[in-house]
């Protein structure tokens with residue numbers, strides 16, 4: 167799957183033209199070319215300009231390498247390369263939306279097939295021309311055209327270089343396509359991975375810059391979420407190349423229709439994922455609307471829980487499920503029974519506490535209504551359990567408490583202590599740390615506590631202070647070890 171940027175720059179006021187300075191290479195040559203886009207002034211952020219320039223230079227360098235490798239020769243395969251690259255135009259014209267403002271297409275299939283039949287510079291030129299043509303037809307502005315052409319050129323060039331380095335040759339002329347696939351499997355995989363890595367890195371990078379989002383979060387949403395489909399695309403690409411070899415342009419042309427089916431499959435799957443994300447967002451907003459004192463609580467707990475889960479070395483899927491459980495841990499509070507208690511200012515009575523302590527059960531019941539969230543029901547239900555068994559609602563102890571719930575307990579405590587409440591002011595980093603140290607092994611899982619108090623995780627949880635407290639402790643300790651070890 168290829169991905170393309172939909173949102174490359176931001177709109178600013180005309181005065182921002184002054185920021186269009188010559189100390190940014192990309193700005194400079196775009197300005198020289200007069201590519202100032204529409205009326206008014208549209209200006210990219212400076213670091214984004216540099217990034218686009220970097221991708222363009224990398225594309226030029228890799229394409230030159232492919233050209234030099236072939237000594238500029240044109241083989242008879244050039245017509246096949248241009249035909250298969252032209253097949254990629256159709257899916258590029260019916261792209262689908264992906265996460266974070268990117269669009270995707272199944273053009274990767276004909277583009278990879280073009281490399282398999284013609285692993286040479288003519289394929290690079292053909293794909294570049296196809297992407298440029300699509301941009302012109304779709305009336306994309308100059309900057310997007312430059313970026314999309316550059317990243318496609320880079321992806322194909324790197325793919326050709328990897329394919330040839332792994333011993334790949336043109337599939338044309340092979341009498342036995344099955345044995346060709348068997349003997350060149352490493353080369354085909356090298357092509358697939360090189361293409362996908364170059365394509366994903368360049369597009370995810372530009373999205374991360376424009377959104378100010380962590381690069382790896384974008385990779386998770388855009389690349390890892392579709393990894394299975396991408397691998398399938400590699401197999402289909404080989405099938406397309408084989409059809410081309412056996413039945414020529416007519417046979418390969420007829421495979422264009424299945425492209426639309428594959429595209430629909432992609433689009434439907436991504437739409438479902440998008441709907442799930444939006445549903446989750448809706449639920450979080452519902453929780454926050456009910457509890458004015460804890461506005462933003464769910465998101466902050468989810469952020470902290472994600473940091474702790476990553477710090478524990480959990481897989482990206484496990485981290486994602488912990489994040490979802492953290493987002494929904496207080497979902498039950500939207501029930502009417504808690505409304506007067508949540509609105510009450512001042513301390514709660516024993517009876518009110520008794521009612522509030524049922525909210526994890528209510529949260530778990532609501533979460534359980536969605537089949538896709540079955541695995542987060544227990545972490546939600548048990549987020550107020552204590553390591554020593556004195557928590558609620560079930561009094562679970564130790565590792566009987568789901569790992570996700572034990573992580574959320576830390577994140578929940580951090581947010582509860584660091585936000586103002588009707589009955590006290592927000593506490594600082596030192597007090598929070600003291601709280602964890604004090605209750606480690608009673609309320610909190612001691613192993614997780616060690617990780618949370620370690621400089622690496624603590625500095626992420628308290629970035630404003632740079633994890634100063636944890637760093638000071640490490641400085642005083644001859645051997646850098648989690649604070650929990652000294653307790």
Ligand SMILES: [Fe+2]
Nearest residue numbers: 495496549550
């Ligand atoms: Fe809670």
